[in-house]
Amino acid sequence: MVFYVDNEVSASFDFDIEEIAKKVSQAVLDSEGCTHEVEISLIITDDEGIHEMNRDFRGIDRPTDVLSFPNVSYDEPGDFSVMDGEQNVDLLNPDTGNIIFGDIVINEARVRSQAVEYGHSEMREFAFLVAHSMLHLCGYDHMEEDEAAVMEKKQKDVLDKLGITRG
Template sequence: MTMMIDFLDETGKVAPGEISQVEQLLQFAAGKMKVEEGSEVSVTFVDNERIHAINLEYRQKDAPTDVISFPMEEQGEGEIEISGADMPRILGDIIISIERAKEQAEEYGHTYARELGFLAVHGFLHLLGYDHESKEEETEMFSLQKEILEEFGLARE
């Protein structure tokens, strides 16, 4: 295993097999992206109400969203970098609304497993510094997402 992944299902509605698939997918993505052995990430599954509150508090957006990432390596103004040779790389947190994942799977006409995987990979790439603010960034990030999902076996149907 490349990464330590801590899962928290605040909803109690994510099946063990779904969590296992997200874990396998993120391990696959970590290997593909050459993430250092022993790196850490957390994944929390929430409902729309909870992700709405998080989105409002941290992004000042008054609506539920599908996935939010909090990279630990992104330094804010005035923060100093903490590093150590024996410290694991802590990538950050991925928060996924399972309600939005189910809604979007239906809307896009693919499986819930594929949508959950897409959101996990999307959030993971944000933790690694990828973004989609510009057209060039979007092209790079979305191409990587598609490649990871297809190679893992979760291609868009």
């Protein structure tokens, strides 16, 4: 896995952003059985930056905690065989041969405020947002109640396995 980090706001936490993001992302890919070499971009921004992206790309005129921009179009969530088919040409980085998997955008301010709100560390909140976003990059969604339950369980399982709990 290749991970690109663009810390637009020079966010600083008491953990290494890239280390935690890679660790959680790899755990999600492993739990989903993705054997492809992938490239993921992570942008750390602020309320203003994520508000602009949310408005421009999703038509939602407000800031949020995390945005996910998957590059893969799945027939079924977690079915990575689509990356071997016709879409493969559009997904490959010609320089590396890796799948350009997608982009994650995290709002630094929400990491901090939601950690306080939920009573856990900023590292746990950041890890949760990465896991959540990675599942979106794997084709999962939470628009329906049953979909949300699947995502919640997968997020919890990955974070529990890594020992990143709410406590």
